[in-house]
Amino acid sequence: RTDSDRLWESLMELAQLGATAKGGVNRQALTDLERQGRDLFIQWCRAEGCTIRIDNIGNIFARREGSNPNAKTVMAGSHLDSQPTGGKYDGCFGVLSGLEVIRTLNQHNITTHSPIEVVAWTNEEGCRFPPCMMGSGVFTGELEFDAMMARTDADGVTVSDALDAIHYRGSDSVSPSEIKAYFEPHIEQGPILEDTDTTIGVVIGGLGQKWFDLTLTGLEAHAGPTPMNLRRDAMMGAAEVTQALNRIAHEHQPHGRGTVGCMTLHPGSRNVIPGQVKMTLDMRHWEPEALITMGQAVAEAVEEICQRHGLEYELTPTADFAPEYFNKECVNAVRQGAEKLGLSHMDIISGAGHDAMFVGRVAPAAMIFIPCKDGISHNEIESATPEHVHAGCNVLLHAMLDAAGL
């Protein structure tokens, strides 16, 4: 068994970095606060005798050797970056559970056959620099290194410059072919486990995603003298696109999702018809064809709406991932871990993107979910219980030992 208190204390210590007034965390990717999180994680890993590798996009790998130096590695991990109004558990629970497994093995002097490795992936959230899961995407070859280096945040800072600014551009080359199995513990970030009073979600895969940036351009004009029928009101277009995205998601239930998270009006004056609106679209589904259909339906809706309102538009894809179905053996290892520990469990689909979904394309992978309060995540009030955190970490220990061998 892992040490419940030790894991909880580390979680709470890490949550100090970027702690918000409402009990959440604002530690966005490649900021100085996130650098502090990375430094702390490395310090803890070194204290456990791990060797550290950092690759070209700043992913951090902490390795505990096994008895067979040539064996592939059994890996666990997640991410240290947060949303602007994020919680304490999203990401950190996975990284620190991996560390807790190593601490437990050290404490009990257990030598595994395969090495054990914990990874903290760069920029999983994607909110500062889209797309999400950037670090694991580059690592697995799903995302192109040069293109990702050129991605910018809202202030025009590139990933490349931000990475250099925190001194986390590494030179170690780490290959997906080294991985025997990858496990990622995470809070569910949805309501299902809590609703069904289940402790462990055995994650069988995750929704595919399509993200877009949309700019609608009309003509800014005075809100008073400009007759309704002569307007080219970009905000009217934005309102209708928001509704269309929502309608399309509702037409693809139970797995369809559609969200407008960002919107900026230009010039943003209360008595001026907005001449330009910039907005983001986030679409998700479990079936590859349904996701494609949704993407096409939204593109058609945008075209029709803009034509009707006399608007020009630019619709730019910023993320596009097919749904991921996890490796059966890894999924089984998670299910058996929960069973051996006598924990209630159910199969579940992840609505969020996770690094495991990219890793799963190049190596056997699976995930372990635990409930979070009211299913709320990407919110400062995100919350999980010490019992569930402990349970998830114990399932990880079992699954990793199962894969690594003694």
Next chain:
Amino acid sequence: RTDSDRLWESLMELAQLGATAKGGVNRQALTDLERQGRDLFIQWCRAEGCTIRIDNIGNIFARREGSNPNAKTVMAGSHLDSQPTGGKYDGCFGVLSGLEVIRTLNQHNITTHSPIEVVAWTNEEGCRFPPCMMGSGVFTGELEFDAMMARTDADGVTVSDALDAIHYRGSDSVSPSEIKAYFEPHIEQGPILEDTDTTIGVVIGGLGQKWFDLTLTGLEAHAGPTPMNLRRDAMMGAAEVTQALNRIAHEHQPHGRGTVGCMTLHPGSRNVIPGQVKMTLDMRHWEPEALITMGQAVAEAVEEICQRHGLEYELTPTADFAPEYFNKECVNAVRQGAEKLGLSHMDIISGAGHDAMFVGRVAPAAMIFIPCKDGISHNEIESATPEHVHAGCNVLLHAMLDAAGL
């Protein structure tokens, strides 16, 4: 006749203060740039021998004495502040036409019976500090001085502090009872004069206005795992309110207007369902009852939409003006001026709010419109021809002489 070149040169010189790359002006109320505009205007007026008065909200009155010191004053004016992406003519054309009348009278050594006075009203645009027409509103008693002093911009700066920062809190008391007649030249800011190839708009009145700030509060949550039917998406509410406002305006044609000019999403992350949206609503109509009906319909729509989406809301009025019908004699003076000058003219209703609409409630008032290119205003590309500017100023001269007597 007034001097066309002199007026045009002053207009262009003033437009340098806050000039934008696209040929417009950003000189928002009570900023340092607007202070520079005020200083320049006062310098020009002093050069013409005018005495200057500044009242408690920073309205500037420049007076040229008449032969009868006890006669009421004949006033012209408008405003020097602009939209963030405003044009060169909105406001300045009216103020500088008044100055040009004084320059012309001086040049020709003409003494009027009544004094002639030019006024620059504070914060007509209302975009930085709502509501619009704040200076004339306080002057006429339509708006309460203390309440206006406490109004804040988006950064929380009060009108009171901003006024002190530019040193334009005056101590002169100027009374509406001093005014015999008030005339305000302005660009139309709409397409009607241009469409009908008419030089002068004889403004018979202006649309009433209702402005609101609306805050919609739902629950921010993750865009992926949160099922569509469990969301409290504030952005869905904002989209529907935008459409409802538009629909209600369309149901009240030809005079109804409805505009959402500002919208801010919280937290504003592409993979987070917005937990809160703040937005502005601008509604207008020519008939008092129709404006009231529109306001009620929007309030009902907000209530219904919020209930359906599980949102809380706060709907705060920030401006509320009844339609204004101008004084018949002043309107006639404008019409006759255009006729005497052989200029094409038509009666017209102002869609924009103007200081004349407040002044008209306490003294005889009217307005003179000239065309602007494509009817576009509140836009950096706002444009008017020297010929139309000159024509409008000449009509002002005639109307003022008619009211002031020789």
